[in-house]
Amino acid sequence: MNVTRNLSYVAPGKYETTRFEKIHSVIFKNSVEASKIVAQEIATLIQSKQAENQKCILGLATGSSPIRVYAELVRLHKEEGLSFSNVITFNLDEYYPMTKENNQSYHYFMHEHLFNHIDIKPENINIPDGTVAIEDLNQYCVDYELKIKNAGGLDFQLLGIGRTGHVGFNEPGSHVNSGTRLITLDHITKVDASSDFNGISNVPKRAITMGVSTILRSKRIVLLAWGQNKADIIKRTIQGDISAEIPATFLQNHDNTTFVLDQSAASELTRLKTPWLVEECVWTEELKSKAIVWLCKKTKQSILKLTDRDYNNNGMSDLLAQEGSAYDMNINMFNKLQHTITGWPGGKPNTDDSNRPERAEPARKNVILFSPHPDDDVISMGGTFSKLIKQGHNVHVVYQTSGNIAVTDDEALKFAEVCNDFIGEETSKIDFKEVIHFLNNKKENQIDSVEVRKLKGLIRRRESYAATRYIGLKDENIHFLDLPFYETGQIKKNPLGPDDITIVMDIIEKIKPHQVFAAGDLADPHGTHEVCLNAIFAAMSVLKGKLFLSDCWLWLYRGAWHEWDIDEIDMAVPLSPDEVLLKRHAILFHQSQKDRVMFQGSDSREFWVRAEDRNKNTAKIYDDLGLAEYEAIEAFKRFDY
Structure with missing residues (x-):
């Protein structure tokens, strides 16, 4: 496979190969910066295909991760003339059953965030149909796969990742050879989606998803992950063994995949969490503190009990050589932590505040x-x-x-009924009878009225x-x-x-x-x-x-x-x-x-x-x-x- 990673991803300091990581990954300060660079890679690909008079086949994801990528693509279209006239898209998944008009559908999501704002041809948009009759679904999935193949395969696949390690909706247990199919959603996936559906009981139990093998046939894959909630699964995916229990680990076998992460999502990776185990470090005060706390947890000892041997045996010999002795480092760290402790969060008046976290004055803040x-x-x-x-x-x-x-809604209805019984609608600033009627007749995905x-x-x-x-x-x-x-x-x-x-x-x-x-x-x-x-x-x-x-x-x-x-x-x-x-x-x-x-x-x-x-x-x-x-x-x- 021809590897064509965007070289802007490997700017100095953003990516270093380590013995722990099995997937190419880059870390950005925040998702805004990262999303713009990913959008630019997609735009460059579209334009290069246009120059060759070819179609550009994009695999697209939904969820919160790609929203800023889509926003930047829309900006590039409106402000810099990026055309999508040669683009054909295939979305990864859709809830089942799910109508296109439902504002929780991925059909709605994609049009809201991207398709309604660019010049893509409607016939070039492909999103799994959540209304296909169950008896027709197997053939529908086969046809979806065939349509991707006939288009020439995916030039670029954009992915997010769930806390179960799913890509698309390929939940734990998905086979590396799986194709587009109906799948039952994992409980954790439903929990994560529950707030979008006003409760887990309203989350669809199943979804149509592009398969693992379909994703792996993409010429280029970029996976986005933002936030602390993704940190653990990112570490397990990038540094762990390949396993169907974490389907995203199958991406280790793809030779043109990049994980694009913000600092929070990358925080559990060894090169960030314990960089002294990866390479020689510049020992800033912040890094020293981080390392000493980690060493205490690893050795199950308090700060003042750490020895030279503890430092030497745990990848911190260069720090020990720099500082001279464990004793001095331990005392300094102990004092640093002790000085964070205060029962006076607004500052203690009339005291020496040189070793306190807050100022003594003004006494009344x-x-x-x-x-x-x-x-x-x-x-x-x-x-x-x-x-x-x-x-x-x-x-x-x-x-x-x-x-x-x-x-x-139940909580609001309870209050509305109490208010209506107690004061009656004529003296109320809110028409509680109308509120009660609205809540009792509220339709799925209907936006609350102003009074509600x-x-x-x-x-x-x-x-x-x-x-x-x-x-x-x-x-x-x-x-x-x-x-x-x-x-x-x-x-x-x-x-x-x-x-x-x-x-x-x-x-x-x-x-x-x-x-x-x-x-x-x-x-x-x-x-x-x-x-x-x-x-x-x-x-x-x-x-x-x-x-x-x-x-x-x-x-x-x-x-x-x-x-x-x-x-x-x-x-x-x-x-x-x-x-x-x-x-x-x-x-x-x-x-x-x-x-x-x-x-x-x-x-x-x-x-x-x-x-x-x-x-x-x-x-x-x-x-x-x-x-x-x-x-x-x-x-x-x-x-x-």
């Missing part, structure tokens, strides 16, 4: 706690939130979105008031931004816009904070945290020249999905058993998010359990490393904006 959804504040930092109030700081919690789509969305938002708003009052915050210090990007009534949100940024800027200017806490957890299933964080970054960037912001520190917390690695933590706030209980009760005020969580991702535990387990685990790691033993710890990373 203006604090903004940004919460993307109306519960991230207590889930992520409920204990720290309480301490800041008790220690006399002027704390404001700012909810960036209404969170309305995370309220189930308002009700769901109010449910979450009142839960937030209850939780923050319990924590001890005054009502006048609670702010709801209802950022416009979120208010679509759908899972799919609008891009971050100028109005969103202006709203965030206004609240920052109003409060003039000395501290800002924001969600740095970018692993939430639908990206709301990332958009909300970008809104804060953009707002603070515009305001950077303001005098008040020159004395403002930005702290990032993580929420229900992941915790900071110990070596990344800049401030560790211990919680007592009573504070852990207070935090739990505050989270439980968010009753609409209990029991039937719509957006819980891959973790079936309730949010309060996840948060508690995570905080206790962080405390245990500090204890295992030889520091003080605490009931729980909330962790933060300082960000220089």
Whole structure:
């Protein structure tokens, strides 16, 4: 097979062959940069085929991973004249059964994100048909394969990867020789899709998928993976053995495949997680901290018990030679971690703050706690939130979105019926009879009416008031931004816009904070945290020249999905058993998010359990490393904006 990798993928520092990796992979800072380069490779291929008067045959994927690639292709078409007139496309898969009009169908997805915006001929678009009668499906799949073959085979196949290791919908157990067929979806795949369908019970059980052998016959394959949730399966795919249990590993046998990753998706690869096992390192302070924490976990010893032999036997002899002795390194690392621990997250007044994570002055700080959804504040930092109030700081919690789509229809119907019974429609600002009628007659994939969305938002708003009052915050210090990007009534949100940024800027200017806490957890299933964080970054960037912001520190917390690695933590706030209980009760005020969580991702535990387990685990790691033993710890990373 002729290998024609785009050489821009192998720029210095982006890719190094290691003895651990069995698939060519490149790592980018973020998915935006990576998607543009992938789109450019596709565009170059299309243009080269046009120059030779040939058709360009593309295999396309759906899901969140390729969205930015498609957006860049649309831009190239509209702004730079890229034509798709010679392009024939074949999509990987489609849910079964599934109508084309359903907004969860891949037919709808592809037209929404790509086909409606370019000059591709409709007859050149091929997407598996989720409406084919079951008795006709085998022949339909054979014909789909034949159509790809008659077109000349796939010149380029774009892939994503599921947490099961599926490519297309080739779930664990798929054979290397499998062709296009009907397949039953793995439970994990259905869990991951459940938020798109408002619950796992609504996710189709089956799908039509292009087979492994069909994919492997492609002349060029590029697989995209973004985010921490993909890190484990990426490592197993790139570094593990070939196995039908992880169908993506079959790509190890394809000689023109590239995995395009962001730093989070690549974070478990050996060359990033433990680079000292791959090659000689430049030992920065950050890398030293990472390595020493890893060594403690590997040897099951506390920091101060590590010996020269431990360093030498675990690929860190060059670090030992550079530093001189294990003793000095251990003391320095122990002190570094010890200095992250504070019971005064707003700074301790009238004390020497040279070895503390926060400034002593001003003694009473203006604090903004940004919460993307109306519960991230207590889930992520409920204990720290309480301490800041008790220690006399002027704390404001700012909810960036209404969170309305995370309220189930049943929950909304219950509230609507209670309101209707209690106050009657004539004195109500919402016509609850109309809301009840809408919810009782809501069709599949129908967008909530404005009044239903308002009700769901109010449910979450009142839960937030209850939780923050319990924590001890005054009502006048609670702010709801209802950022416009979120208010679509759908899972799919609008891009971050100028109005969103202006709203965030206004609240920052109003409060003039000395501290800002924001969600740095970018692993939430639908990206709301990332958009909300970008809104804060953009707002603070515009305001950077303001005098008040020159004395403002930005702290990032993580929420229900992941915790900071110990070596990344800049401030560790211990919680007592009573504070852990207070935090739990505050989270439980968010009753609409209990029991039937719509957006819980891959973790079936309730949010309060996840948060508690995570905080206790962080405390245990500090204890295992030889520091003080605490009931729980909330962790933060300082960000220089």
